[in-house]
Amino acid sequence: MPELTPGTSRPQDEAAVAAHLNAMMRWHFEPATGSPFWLNRTGSLGFDPLTDITGLADLRRFPDVSDELRTVPVEELFPKGADAASFDVFESGGTVGAPKRIVDSTARTRNVDWVSEVLAEHGFPATGHWLHVGPTGPHVVGRTVRHLAQLRGGVCFTLDFDPRWVKRLIGSGRTDLAAEYREYLLDQMELVVRSQEIKTLFITPPVLEAVCARSSLHERLASTVEGILWAGTSMSAESLRQVEEFFFPRAKVAAIYGNTIMGIAPQRPPEEGDEHPCVFRPYFPQSVVEVLDPDTGEEVEYGRRGQVLMHQLSHDMFLPNVLERDTAIRVRPASGDTVDGLADIAPLRTDDAPTVVEGVY
Amino acid sequence: MSALPVVNPVISGREVDSRDRSTLTGVDGMPLASVGLAPRLLAQAALNRVRAGAADPAPDASVFAKAGELFATAELEGETPEEYGRRVTLATGTPLGAVHRAIEGIRAQLGRIERLNQAELPAPFAEPGFATRWLPRGDLLAAVVPNNHPEPNVTWVRALAMGVSVLVRPGSKDPFTPRRLFAALLAAGTGPDRAALLPGGHEVGEHLLAEADLGLVYGGPAAAERFGARRDVLVRGPGRSKVLVGPAAAQDEGLLGDLVEWIADDGGVRCNNISLVLTSGPVAPLADALAERLAALPVRPVTDPAATLPAMARESGALLAEHLTGMTEGAVDHSTHRYPDGLCGDPGDGSAVMRPLVVSVSEATAPIVGTELGFPFVVVAPWHPRDGTAPLRESLVVSLPDEHAELAERVLREPSVRKVVTGRVRPWTSVPEIPHDGSLAQFLLEPKGLVSAAPES
Numbered sequence: 001m002p003e004l005t006p007g008t009s010r011p012q013d014e015a016a017v018a019a020h021l022n023a024m025m026r027w028h029f030e031p032a033t034g035s036p037f038w039l040n041r042t043g044s045l046g047f048d049p050l051t052d053i054t055g056l057a058d059l060r061r062f063p064d065v066s067d068e069l070r071t072v073p074v075e076e077l078f079p080k081g082a083d084a085a086s087f088d089v090f091e092s093g094g095t096v097g098a099p100k101r102i103v104d105s106t107a108r109t110r111n112v113d114w115v116s117e118v119l120a121e122h123g124f125p126a127t128g129h130w131l132h133v134g135p136t137g138p139h140v141v142g143r144t145v146r147h148l149a150q151l152r153g154g155v156c157f158t159l160d161f162d163p164r165w166v167k168r169l170i171g172s173g174r175t176d177l178a179a180e181y182r183e184y185l186l187d188q189m190e191l192v193v194r195s196q197e198i199k200t201l202f203i204t205p206p207v208l209e210a211v212c213a214r215s216s217l218h219e220r221l222a223s224t225v226e227g228i229l230w231a232g233t234s235m236s237a238e239s240l241r242q243v244e245e246f247f248f249p250r251a252k253v254a255a256i257y258g259n260t261i262m263g264i265a266p267q268r269p270p271e272e273g274d275e276h277p278c279v280f281r282p283y284f285p286q287s288v289v290e291v292l293d294p295d296t297g298e299e300v301e302y303g304r305r306g307q308v309l310m311h312q313l314s315h316d317m318f319l320p321n322v323l324e325r326d327t328a329i330r331v332r333p334a335s336g337d338t339v340d341g342l343a344d345i346a347p348l349r350t351d352d353a354p355t356v357v358e359g360v361y
Numbered sequence: 362m363s364a365l366p367v368v369n370p371v372i373s374g375r376e377v378d379s380r381d382r383s384t385l386t387g388v389d390g391m392p393l394a395s396v397g398l399a400p401r402l403l404a405q406a407a408l409n410r411v412r413a414g415a416a417d418p419a420p421d422a423s424v425f426a427k428a429g430e431l432f433a434t435a436e437l438e439g440e441t442p443e444e445y446g447r448r449v450t451l452a453t454g455t456p457l458g459a460v461h462r463a464i465e466g467i468r469a470q471l472g473r474i475e476r477l478n479q480a481e482l483p484a485p486f487a488e489p490g491f492a493t494r495w496l497p498r499g500d501l502l503a504a505v506v507p508n509n510h511p512e513p514n515v516t517w518v519r520a521l522a523m524g525v526s527v528l529v530r531p532g533s534k535d536p537f538t539p540r541r542l543f544a545a546l547l548a549a550g551t552g553p554d555r556a557a558l559l560p561g562g563h564e565v566g567e568h569l570l571a572e573a574d575l576g577l578v579y580g581g582p583a584a585a586e587r588f589g590a591r592r593d594v595l596v597r598g599p600g601r602s603k604v605l606v607g608p609a610a611a612q613d614e615g616l617l618g619d620l621v622e623w624i625a626d627d628g629g630v631r632c633n634n635i636s637l638v639l640t641s642g643p644v645a646p647l648a649d650a651l652a653e654r655l656a657a658l659p660v661r662p663v664t665d666p667a668a669t670l671p672a673m674a675r676e677s678g679a680l681l682a683e684h685l686t687g688m689t690e691g692a693v694d695h696s697t698h699r700y701p702d703g704l705c706g707d708p709g710d711g712s713a714v715m716r717p718l719v720v721s722v723s724e725a726t727a728p729i730v731g732t733e734l735g736f737p738f739v740v741v742a743p744w745h746p747r748d749g750t751a752p753l754r755e756s757l758v759v760s761l762p763d764e765h766a767e768l769a770e771r772v773l774r775e776p777s778v779r780k781v782v783t784g785r786v787r788p789w790t791s792v793p794e795i796p797h798d799g800s801l802a803q804f805l806l807e808p809k810g811l812v813s814a815a816p817e818s
Binding site: 215 | 379380381397398399400401402403405406408409568571572
């Protein structure tokens with residue numbers, strides 16, 4: 001079985017991409033190695049994945065089965081060719097209904113190994129402890145950040161951080177309670193940073209903003225932190241500048257875009273002529289990402305916004321044609337690369353009816 | 362094509378060329394300015410600077426008087442007073458004449474700022490060794506100011522004069538007034554770290570209100586509900602100003618002329634414009650008489666010095682007109698049939714001029730009662746002596762021009778009424794010594810004792 005092509009792909013690697021796709025089809029649809037989940041569905045596909053899927057564009061022929069991940073027993077997802085005992089299960093955020101479950105043995109670890117290399121290119125500290133101010137538990141990011149810390153010579157401190165509870169509070173209008181929860185996270189952070197030297201921080205923008213508003217915590221962190229990895233929601237260009245130049249001038253700052261389906265697309269190092277402060281680069285070809293016009297299904301031009309379509313092509317899971325609730329701007333590949341970048345990720349908005357503002361003051 | 366004027370956040374007396382930008386469009390559909398926005402983190406950076414500078418002494422009254430003069434007369438940040446007036450007019454749709462009156466109002470109020478502030482406090486007490494001092498309850502005030510009219514900006518300037526530092530989040534359509542006031546105050550000699558200007562979205566206002574010591578919010582019913590219960594936030598909510606007239610009002614030409622002015626002066630955009638007319642006579646003839654006179658107000662571009670009606674962007678005007686159709690269901694519309702082209706008039710400059718709308722209802726408890734809109738909009742409702750003062754509650758001003766003036770003391774006792782006017786007097790008639798809406802000074806300041814007598818031996 002050929003190994004995955006590493007993150008960077010060049011034109012001469014096209015054959016390798018085709019080989020990877022072919023290997024994935026054989027792995028997931030040969031009765032000896034495929035998962036019960038896919039083997040049970042082969043008959044209803046209307047085509048033969050072993051012979052009819054020859055290019056990445058063909059992946060769109062598959063149905064989006066990701067909704068079934070909310071209910072399918074996980075053991076049906078394990079490929080027969082893999083060691084079932086090596087799998088972990090993780091869940092999506094659970095914003096809309098029940099969470100989607102994915103299983104993973106080693107595929108995401110390879111993705112994270114590569115992210116660590118990209119962080120090195122960003123100049124992130126090569127040693128020192130991490131503080132993970134993000135979810136753990138069912139969310140794969142907790143394992144990811146712990147793994148990054150280990151790869152980069154430190155231990156990873158974690159907090160109890162429950163994003164589903166916060167979403168429930170905000171969804172039901174209890175914003176005061178959500179703000180109190182955020183303060184509770186800061187309290188937990190204080191207990192760590194008071195006695196431990198944190199070199200690298202994983203954090204979400206809203207919590208980072210709250211840190212900047214609590215001067216005792218901010219001052220302590222700003223004096224030790226040399227790398228800030230952020231994710232979860234977007235950050236405006238000016239907010240980013242404030243973090244880099246004013247609040248954490250000693251730290252390298254980079255973001256990751258990731259989710260349970262795709263894995264992690266880290267921010268690539270900036271280039272001359274970049275129009276966007278953060279350009280994300282997927283772990284191709286394990287993660288294949290397209291940016292579509294939601295009306296036509298066609299890929300949008302460079303520089304245009306579209307809806308994000310993802311395909312996960314790893315030995316641990318095959319998840320084709322998953323349309324995300326995110327939009328992104330499609331960015332030309334960086335020099336020496338052939339993989340498109342993604343910028344300015346934003347939630348998909350249905351056209352909100354404009355509301356009339358009543359009242360004078 | 363010349364570059365758009367730029368409005369940026371101001372921190373420590375300097376513009377911050379924010380990377381987050383938004384284009385402000387006028388009611389005529391043309392771009393007016395490129396506005397640099399302050400995200401929460403920039404607001405936090407500003408707050409840190411202002412807090413660090415809060416111990417500096419307050420500027421003295423002459424600084425504010427000078428700033429008022431500069432505001433009204435000088436070229437500031439490359440902007441003449443004429444350009445300023447035109448920009449505010451096009452951005453907010455408030456007629457140019459009203460903006461010019463506001464400029465004069467701001468100049469006058471800044472010129473007597475100490476008198477305004479002192480008027481809200483008890484006569485000073487001091488005898489040898491003992492004194493009462495009124496001092497700020499907090500160092501920092503977050504001020505979320507409105508779009509409809511420039512004058513509410515005087516409130517945060519008064520806070521500066523009382524020794525409180527301010528973080529100003531301007532209305533989304535009028536960053537021009539606070540920007541110009543900042544320039545005037547800095548030029549007049551205010552310390553650069555006493556104030557910061559932070560244009561931005563809703564979330565910036567929320568952040569400032571959470572992080573500053575005290576807050577001031579101009580807003581509609583939603584803001585009143587959200588912040589009304591907070592002791593550290595002063596909410597200047599809807600005005601809902603009312604008038605109660607007698608049965609002969611519909612035949613009283615003089616009174617009808619006054620009512621038209623009280624409803625529609627300054628384009629009806631102010632909080633003390635009348636939005637509810639209660640009558641102890643029949644509602645329909647009075648509503649018709651008002652609608653007829655208000656319909657005579659001409660449709661002109663807001664930048665015309667003779668314009669009296671406010672404007673909106675065309676799409677917003679059309680949306681509002683549609684929304685009003687639903688809102689006024691169950692009420693009788695006395696105006697729209699007078700407008701062959703509908704409620705939105707076309708002055709020919711690309712905007713929609715909002716023509717006056719008079720509706721009547723058969724009960725003062727109808728849901729439409731209490732609605733206040735940014736153009737001459739008035740509900741006429743019946744009042745019976747047995748109703749007493751209840752229909753007059755929740756009012757910035759209650760006007761009792763005629764035979765119901767004997768209710769004045771009772772209405773004034775209503776906690777939700779801020780001011781009562783009797784006789785044929787404009788609702789906004791005042792002198793600096795009487796309150797417009799409670800006491801800013803008693804919100805920002807509190808009394809403390811200072812005893813400096815030598816201990817008795």
